Amino acid sequence: VESFSGPRPPSDHEAWAELTGPYVLGTLSSSERAAFEAHLASCRECADEVRSLHDLVGALAHGAGEIDPSPEVRKRILAAIAAERTIVGSKSAAVGAASRSRSSNFSGLAAAASLAVAVALGAYALQLRGRVSDLEARLNQAIQRAALSESQIADARRTASQAESTVAVLTAPDLARIDLQGQPVAPAAAARAFWSRSRGLVFSGSNLPELPARRTYQLWVITADPAPIGAGLLMPDQDGRVTATFQTPPAMAKPVAMAITLEPEGGVPAPTGDKYLVGLAN
């Protein structure tokens, strides 16, 4: 058990005041911090000082200079969120509910601890507060870890199910193949698509140029109908490769051609951008 041998209230205000800086800079040990926070509750002068120093210390972040992170970070964040949303949406709601009930439990404990201070169970209450805030921090970490592993499990599950549907299409008895060639904007790009009326569509491309910010590749299936059908969005990896499986409506006419265009993030109902790959059915 940590013990705090710092100043004792209220005899030495100056000694407490010296801790305001270390407190806002986060350099106090957890027991010191708990003791200081208890002091703050009863010392307006220190509390005002801390509020003012908070603003000041926040400004230090601006002193570090602004630097661009890797463009991958934004994509990874949105992908992690999308995975969590589509696959473990209901579970994360459960985590949210758990976290809400946790904070109300803890504020209850904190209130109980404050009451103890008020009835002069001083030292014991301080220790208790320190332990409560330590436990809360550990619980928060555990909840974050749980949320992370949930999203990893979801990723793995999605990968497995994609692989399954890819195999299903490629082994379909009614398989048709379309080879796509790179267009002038992406002469090195190439792709092959497999389509089965009963099982869907598998697309595999390579040498696709890196996507500009907020753009996506969109795959179009062209049938005898005049309007191209948007089959789905494609996000190539760093090496410009992408493999994806899409469902197609059973009533869809046999594709006569396929094309990839560059479109705004999220996709569009009808093609608007440059064609990157085009292929005709045999």
Add this chain to the structure above:
Amino acid sequence: VEAPDQTRGDIALIDRIVARDPSAVGELYDRHNRLLYGLILRILRDRSEADEVLQDVFVLVWTRAETYNAALGAPVAWLVRLARNRAIDRLRANSARLRAVESAVLLPARGDNPESRARQSEQQQTVARALDELPNDQRELIEEAYFLGLTQSELSARHQLPLGTVKTRMRAGLQALRQKLSKTSIQRVASFPVREP
């Protein structure tokens, strides 16, 4: 200085995140990623680790946006706090800590490079200038506490100073810094309640 308009816009984005709108995370990211990345990189001095921490911060924003409390300061202050705490946790948890502490001795006190210096806003330059003007012994303690997460006892051992001297210098440095910055327009840049996740 963060304009009230920007703060209002940030709060609206947080509300959309709480309402489970993922595009709001992208917008919040676009507004603040460079500031947060500069801070995280300053702490960790490793781009790929800093990328990971920045990613963690925004995934955390998505999962815990409802814990943001407007009474405790602007959203940017919350983001700065999350980023600083995550980066310091990472620094403490891995051997990079040792590396950073060592390289802090060798590198100029301001960890930024000409690339970032050239692109600093007026506000950043003001903060950097104010830090520059502090006496070395005060500035080092403040920077090492904030960017390296060193505790008072660690600072006292590292600089071979009595604990009391560390406290006094840190306090004097913060007061001097406040005076310098209050002369300029920098105020309430980022309210900064300590600790919590």
